[in-house]
Amino acid sequence: xxxxxxxxxxxxxxxxxxxxxxxxxxxxxxxxxxxxxxxxxxxxxxxxxxxxxxxxxxxxxxxxxxxxxxxxxxxxxxxxxxxxxxxxxxxxxxxxxxxxxxxxxxxxxxxxxxxxxxxxxxxxxxxxxxxxxxxxxxxxxxxxxxxxxxxxxxxxxxxxxxxxxxxxxxxxxxxxxxxxxxxxxxxxxxxxxxxxxxxxxxxxxxxxxxxxxxxxxxxxxxxxxxxxxxxxxxxxxxxxxxxxxxxxxxxxxxxxxxxxxxxxxxxxxxxxxxxxxxxxxxxxxxxxxxxxxxxxxxxxxxxxxxxxxxxxxxxxxxxxxxxxxxxxxxxxxxxxx
Amino acid sequence: xxxxxxxxxxxxxxxxxxxxxxxxxxxxxxxxxxxxxxxxxxxxxxxxxxxxxxxxxxxxxxxxxxxxxxxxxxxxxxxxxxxxxxxxxxxxxxxxxxxxxxxxxxxxxxxxxxxxxxxxxxxxxxxxxxxxxxxxxxxxxxxxxxxxxxxxxxxxxxxxxxxxxxxxxxxxxxxxxxxxxxxxxxxxxxxxxxxxxxxxxxxxxxxxxxxxxxxxxxxxxxxxxxxxxxxxxxxxxxxxxxxxxxxxxxxxxxxxxxxxxxxxxxxxxxxxxxxxxxxxxxxxxxxxxxxxxxxxxxxxxxxxxxxxxxxxxxxxxxxxxxxxxxxxxxxxxxxxx
DNA sequence: CTGTTAGCGCATTCAT
DNA sequence: ATGAATGCGCTAACAG
Numbered sequence: 001x002x003x004x005x006x007x008x009x010x011x012x013x014x015x016x017x018x019x020x021x022x023x024x025x026x027x028x029x030x031x032x033x034x035x036x037x038x039x040x041x042x043x044x045x046x047x048x049x050x051x052x053x054x055x056x057x058x059x060x061x062x063x064x065x066x067x068x069x070x071x072x073x074x075x076x077x078x079x080x081x082x083x084x085x086x087x088x089x090x091x092x093x094x095x096x097x098x099x100x101x102x103x104x105x106x107x108x109x110x111x112x113x114x115x116x117x118x119x120x121x122x123x124x125x126x127x128x129x130x131x132x133x134x135x136x137x138x139x140x141x142x143x144x145x146x147x148x149x150x151x152x153x154x155x156x157x158x159x160x161x162x163x164x165x166x167x168x169x170x171x172x173x174x175x176x177x178x179x180x181x182x183x184x185x186x187x188x189x190x191x192x193x194x195x196x197x198x199x200x201x202x203x204x205x206x207x208x209x210x211x212x213x214x215x216x217x218x219x220x221x222x223x224x225x226x227x228x229x230x231x232x233x234x235x236x237x238x239x240x241x242x243x244x245x246x247x248x249x250x251x252x253x254x255x256x257x258x259x260x261x262x263x264x265x266x267x268x269x270x271x272x273x274x275x276x277x278x279x280x281x282x283x284x285x286x287x288x289x290x291x292x293x294x295x296x297x298x299x300x301x302x303x304x305x306x307x308x309x310x311x312x313x314x315x316x317x318x319x320x321x322x323x324x325x326x327x328x329x330x331x332x333x334x335x336x337x
Numbered sequence: 338x339x340x341x342x343x344x345x346x347x348x349x350x351x352x353x354x355x356x357x358x359x360x361x362x363x364x365x366x367x368x369x370x371x372x373x374x375x376x377x378x379x380x381x382x383x384x385x386x387x388x389x390x391x392x393x394x395x396x397x398x399x400x401x402x403x404x405x406x407x408x409x410x411x412x413x414x415x416x417x418x419x420x421x422x423x424x425x426x427x428x429x430x431x432x433x434x435x436x437x438x439x440x441x442x443x444x445x446x447x448x449x450x451x452x453x454x455x456x457x458x459x460x461x462x463x464x465x466x467x468x469x470x471x472x473x474x475x476x477x478x479x480x481x482x483x484x485x486x487x488x489x490x491x492x493x494x495x496x497x498x499x500x501x502x503x504x505x506x507x508x509x510x511x512x513x514x515x516x517x518x519x520x521x522x523x524x525x526x527x528x529x530x531x532x533x534x535x536x537x538x539x540x541x542x543x544x545x546x547x548x549x550x551x552x553x554x555x556x557x558x559x560x561x562x563x564x565x566x567x568x569x570x571x572x573x574x575x576x577x578x579x580x581x582x583x584x585x586x587x588x589x590x591x592x593x594x595x596x597x598x599x600x601x602x603x604x605x606x607x608x609x610x611x612x613x614x615x616x617x618x619x620x621x622x623x624x625x626x627x628x629x630x631x632x633x634x635x636x637x638x639x640x641x642x643x644x645x646x647x648x649x650x651x652x653x654x655x656x657x658x659x660x661x662x663x664x665x666x667x668x669x670x671x672x673x674x
Numbered sequence: 675c676t677g678t679t680a681g682c683g684c685a686t687t688c689a690t
Numbered sequence: 691a692t693g694a695a696t697g698c699g700c701t702a703a704c705a706g
Contacts, residue, residue, distance in 0.1 A: 007699055018677045023701060033675060053454040054394035055699030058682045063391070068435075072420065079416040083409065086437035090444075095451060098405070098435040100423035107427075114432060117390040252622060259624050282622060285592050287599065344683055355693045360685060370691055392683030395698045 006047040015043040065095040067120040071127055076280050077297050081126055084301025092309045122148040122312045129197040130154050148311040152304040155198045160320035165304035167326040169199050172293045173206025176275055181214045183335050185245035192249045194222045200249045234260040244272055251276035255286045274333040288332030296324050343384040352380040402432040404457040408464055413617050414634050421638025429646045459485040459649045466534040467491050485648040489641035492535045497657035502641040504663040506536050509630045510543025513612055518551045520610055520672050522582035529586045531559045537586045571597040581609055588613035592623045611670040625669030633661050
C-alpha cells in the first residue's frame with residue numbers, strides 16, 4: 001500500500017540513518033558507504049519513495065525543468081521539434097513545462113510570470129519568426145532574471161545575444177534555386193508568403209543570390225498560407241505569366257501549386273519544375289513526389305535542447321549561432337539531373 | 338532592477354504588513370481590508386513579485402499543474418489536441434508538464450516517478466490506442482496515488498473507471514460507409530491498419546454494421562502506415578480485386594490510395610469513391626479533395642482538459658464517457674449526393 | 675562517512 | 691482584520 005506518501009524521514013527511519021544520508025544516497029551516491037547506500041536504496045524501493053519536487057526545488061533552487069514556448073502546436077515543424085526536445089530532455093533528466101502562446105501578445109507578461117514563478121532552469125523558444133518586441137521580451141528574461149534561453153529554428157537578424165539553432169536558410173534557398181538553374185529553367189519564381197517571416201526572408205535572399213549569379217530575372221510571388229486563397233492566386237498567374245520553375249517556401253504551398261498546375265493541364269516536371277521546403281509528409285503524399293530542401297527539424301529540436309543544457313551548466317558553447325546541415329531531396333517534381 | 342528575487346517577506350516589509358496578510362491579499366482577497374489589500378497589491382506590482390511556485394506547492398500541496406502524456410507529438414491529431422488543452426488550461430490557470438512517451442514501455446515507471454514527484458494535480462492521457470498494461474498503469478496512478486486522470490481520444494473497451502472524451506468512432510464509421518452505400522457502391526473496402534488500434538477497430542465495427550445492413554460483403558484490407566509500403570499494397574489490389582468504394586481509417590491512407598488509383602488511370606470519384614477520417618490538412622491538399630469524417634480534434638483536447646478541471650475540483654461529472662459530435666465533410670473524392 | 679541544524683518561500687492555524 | 695508561529699520535504703553547510 002505504497003501510497004506515495006513516504007517522505008525522506010520515513011526512509012531515514014526505516015533505514016536507520018539520518019535524512020541527510022538518504023539525501024546523499026540519492027544525489028551524491030559516492031559520498032556514502034556502499035553498504036549503507038544499498039540499504040537506503042532498498043528501503044526507497046520498498047516504500048516506493050519519490051522525492052517531492054517542490055521541496056527539492058525549494059531547497060536547491062533548481063527545478064530541472066525547462067520551459068518550452070511555442071506558437072500553435074499544430075504546425076508540423078513545431079511538433080516534430082518537440083519530439084527532439086523531449087528525447088534529449090529525458091536524457092538529461094529535465095522536465096518540460098509547455099507554454100503555447102496566444103496570437104495576441106497581451107498574455108506574454110502573464111506567461112513570463114508563470115515562468116518566473118515556476119523557477120525553470122532554462123527556456124526554449126520555438127518559432128518561425130520573432131518580432132523585435134518578442135526578442136526584447138526574451139532578452140529581458142535572460143538578463144533580468146538570468147534564465148538561460150536558446151532559440152530553436154528562430155532567426156533574428158544577425159544578433160547573437162541569444163544562442164540559436166537552425167539551418168542556413170539563405171544557403172538552402174540558394175542551393176535549391178541553383179538546382180532549377182542547372183535544369184535550364186529560365187523563368188524561376190519563388191512563391192513566398194505575404195506575411196514576412198524572417199526565415200522566408202532568408203530563403204528569398206538565397207533565391208535572389210542564385211538568380212543574380214545566373215543572370216536571370218528574379219520574380220517573387222507572395223501568397224497567403226491559406227489553401228483556398230492560393231488556388232485563385234495561382235490560377236491568375238497561369239493566365240498572365242510565363243513560368244517554368246517554382247521554388248516554394250513551404251511544402252504545402254508547393255503542393256497547392258502543383259495541384260493548380262495539373263488541373264490547368266500543365267505537366268510537372270516537364271513544363272514546370274517545382275520544389276518545396278522542409279520535407280514534410282506532404283512531399284511524399286503529393287504526385288509527383290515533391291523535390292525539396294530537407295530540414296532536419298527533429299535535430300534542430302534535439303540540438304537546441306542539448307545546447308540549453310550546456311548553457312544551464314555554465315559550459316562554454318563554441319558558437320552562439322549553430323547551423324545544422326540541410327539536404328536536398330530530389331523527387332519527381334523536378335527533372336532528373 | 339526587479340530581479341525577480343523579491344519574496345513575500347520583501348512585499349510584507351515594504352507594505353508594512355505581515356507576510357500572512359500578503360498571502361491573504363493574493364489568495365483570499367475578501368479576507369483583507371480593501372485599503373490594505375490595495376496597498377499590498379501595489380507593492381507587489383512595484384517589486385515585480387512573483388510567488389515562488391515551489392514554496393507555494395510545498396505549503397499548499399497543490400501544484401496547479403497537470404501532466405499531459407502523449408506518444409509522438411508529430412502526429413497531427415495529437416498536436417492539435419494540445420492546442421485545445423493548452424487554451425483551456427490557461428483559462429483555469431493550470432500549467433502543463435509535457436511527457437512524450439517512448440515506444441518502449443520500460444520508461445513508464447520512470448515517467449510515473451516524475452509525475453508523482455512533480456505533484457501534479459491531474460493528468461491527461463492522449464493516444465489512439467492503449468494496451469491493457471498501459472490501462473492498468475493509469476488505473477494504478479489514479480487509485481494508488483489519487484491523481485485524477487482523463488483520457489483524450491483514447492478508447493478502452495467499455496470500461497469507465499477513467500473518464501474519457503472522444504467521438505463515437507463506431508457511429509462515424511457506420512455513417513461514412515452508409516454514404517458510400519447511398520451512392521450505390523457495391524464493392525466497398527475498408528482500408529485499415531495492420532496494427533490493431535482500438536479506434537480503428539471501432540471504425541471497422543461501424544463499417545461492418547453498415548455493410549451488413551446493406552447486404553453487402555465486407556472487405557477489410559490492412560496496410561501499414563508507411564506510404565511506400567501502401568503503394569505496393571494498393572497496386573496489387575488493383576490487379577486482382579474489384580473495388581468501387583474505399584473508406585480509409587486515416588486521411589493520409591486515403592490520399593495514398595487516391596494517388597495509386599490515379600496513376601493506374603482509375604477515375605476518382607467516378608470509378609472509385611474514396612473517403613478518409615479526420616479532416617486533416619491532407620484532405621484539402623489532395624486532388625480531388627477528400628471527403629471525410631470530420632473529427633473535432635481541438636475540441637476533444639479542450640473538453641478533456643475541462644473535464645479534468647472538474648474532476649480535480651471534485652465536481653460531479655455527468656458521464657464518464659463523453660462523445661463529441663462529429664461531422665462528415667463532402668468533397669470531390671465522392672459523388673455529389 | 676554520517677548526523678545535526680538551519681533555512682528555502684509560502685499557506686495556514688491560532689491568537690489577538 | 692491582522693500578526694506570530696509552525697510546518698510542508700528537502701538540500702546544504704557544518705560538525706563530528
